[in-house]
Amino acid sequence: MAKLLDICVFPDPVLRVPTEKVADFGPSFQSFLEDLWNTMYLRDGVGLAAPQVGISRKVTVVDAQGQKFVLANPEILEREGETVAEEGCLSFPGIFVPVLRPTRIRLRYQNERGEPVEREVVDFLARVFSHEIDHLNGRLLIDHVSPLRRQFIQRKLRKAASEADLP
Secondary structure: OOOOOOOOOOOOHHHHOOOEOOOOOOHHHHHHHHHHHHHHHHOOOOEEEHHHHOOOEOEEEEEEOOEEEEEEEEEEEEEEOOEEEEEEEOOEEEEEEEEEEOOEEEEEEEOOOOOEEEEEEEHHHHHHHHHHHHHHOOOOHHHHOOHHHHHHHHHHHHHHHHHHOOO
């Protein structure tokens, strides 16, 4: 049975740790994927990367536009176009900021069985894939905003954390 995993919230240092490639796609990996899916759905996410649950592995799950994806060891091969849209992140609860992303990406990854896939995605899927792949590279939502906005977000998250600790 799938478990509910804890979401790591910024500034948790695990969010910046370099991830390791997935080499074993066996039963323990499949079980971890079930836990990722379960956690993402119960937290109302569109995507969830392993570092967000404290596991420094290059894997993320995405459910967007009626399609489900497991991206293991993803690599963006090409980027094209630019668009700005508001993004949120499970590791930044209550924070939504405008982020510049490519409108089209071509990427290579392995699916849940370890099979190689090369795919091109556009618009919203390109945004979601880019966001999740950023997590696998230690890059976070806060890295896409101005220093002033970054300070504001950090203060807001610290305040929320200290209020959560109150009895």
